[in-house]
Amino acid sequence: MLWLRTLSLGVKSLLLHPLRSLLTVLGIFIGVASVIWLLAISEGISNEAQRQIESLGADTIMIRSVEPPSDKLNAQGVTPYGLKRSEYDMLVKTIPTLKTAVPIREIKRKFTHKNRTVEGRLVGCTPEYAELTRLFIDRGHFISDAENFRRDSVCVLSAEVAASLFPYEDPIGKRVDLPDHKDYYRVIGVLKPRNDSAAIGGSMAAQSFKSDLYIPIQTLQLRIGDTVVRRAGASFSGEMIELNQITLAVKSIHDVKATAALVEDALRSHDSMEDISVAVPLELLEQARTTRLMFMVFMGLVAAISLLVGGIGIMNIMLATVTERTREIGIRRALGAKQKDIVAQFLVEAAVLSVVGGITGILAGVFCKPAIVMTREFVSQTYPETMAALPDVVRNVTPAIVPESIPIAFGISLVVGVVFGLFPAIRAAQMNPIEALRHE
């Protein structure tokens, strides 16, 4: 009851200077809202990163052929590099912890059907590829062992390629032409759409599965071979690779690191050429988690600084208020207020300022997601080019409010109010009542 009165008195006193109080509240408001926003955005970004990495599979190891540095290439002709089929066989035979192993060959090619053309990625693989890369079949079936074994001319289309080449018809059973090889493949399946996977370290770009066309790897080896010639204007460039990638999945997630070490050991012969790289999503995941933590600490720090600034604002206003109301303090002391009553009175005012800032800040914080989505929508409608130029992370981030950030932000704002209000309040209480009464 007494506290309620102190509270209502505090509110009344603050309302004597509405604009001033509003501006002070604004300082805390911005601080609290930015705590929640910054944490939500960083959480959103790291969620996205984690999702992408997880989509690579935490139980997998990826070995990829990479083009060696130019000083390691032959001056003339085409230098063969990268993973060999024999190495694939060797890994499968010698590493006991493997569950599956998929050899992959990828070539940039044009696919056509009648007068429609798509620039895409021709992927030669085995049936296990679908499960390992989390591809799900929409219609028909994925490549089978028998088709691979028989080196059938069959293909599976990504949802996007299917939509481009066969906008109005069912692609199953139709042919897709590869004009570069004067060759064609019969469609046996269409996949469901799949999100991009993460970029892995510096060695692997983010993979898009949108323009893929899958054929059995044996078929690819038979009909296209290892050497691929690309024409760029008048000059030709060649590429001689047996396998672009080997994806391994281990039986238990605990074996991932040991297996990765074994694999790296087994492929030591590539060290001199620097033509392969080994990526372990699990390690990336762990890295991403540490990065997330660091990011959060950093964002938290930035937000804490803005709260500090808000707190200094409160202190500033409270000091001004105390000076301005010296007379009132004298009156109250003369009428029986103890020092602690005066402390309570001014502390309550500081706390009201900071709590109002805190609550409104939390409300603004909770609207983080719709606000960002709406802003993005607005920007992409008014300035589509600018939007397209922004990095993926900015375009796609969905802020995820960290639940703890709300009580934390509120608590901090209250503490800020009390801490920064305490000094002015104590100063008010320690005034000599007689002098305070004489104050003009």
Place this chain on the structure above:
Amino acid sequence: MHACSIRDLKKEYVLKSETVRALRGVSFDVPEGDYVAIMGPSGSGKSTLLNLLGCLDQPSGGELLLGKDNVATMTDDQLAEIRSRRIGFVFQSYNLIQQLTVVENIQVPLYYQGKLGAKERKRCVDLAARVGLQDRLSHRPTQLSGGQQQRVAIARSLVNDPYFILADEATGNLDSKTTAEILSLFNELNAEGRTIIMVTHEDEVAERAKRIIRLRDGLLQSDRLNSPESRQAAAERALALIPDPQDDEEQTPTPIPVEA
């Protein structure tokens, strides 16, 4: 029973260069129901004495008894407690709290006793009515005239049923007509049994009290009783300044009293 009793009361202000001896040993008693005017030239220690009586400050020496409480030995919190329970202040500049209404201002001393019930609020409303402000209960100080503000202050000084009302130049900011009104209010209160101690430098005001104490250089110069006849005469001179409610519209210019 004495409302207050002081013995050899001393107050020194220790400054860097010198020590100011504002009170150098003053003794007197104020019985309950007394009406004392404290007079003296500027700097003679009137306000200092009043601040000590009001427990706003502690004496450097001597004894100060309020009822049974010896104020000289009290802590800051205990003094605050006494102020909220047993002392009523009326200041020259009214000293109301701007953000509070009339009733809330009257209630402040009770607030610091933790008394906020409906009974207390009723008491504040009654007191406002007692000083003639029954139509102004939720006005703020800025919406009131000086005389009205001083009435609120008087009502506030009565709310805790004090040992005595301390008034420091309570009429100093008021015109003579309003002064007369306030003083007749004091007279009524005193007649009801309230003890009043007021500081003034105006003889006309002091003449209304039962007793006049004069200070000079921190010492008691004289302490005399006011004859009932001179009080009556002063009251009649003042009464002439207060127009009858019926003549209010005529707005007759009020005569300025001749200073003695």
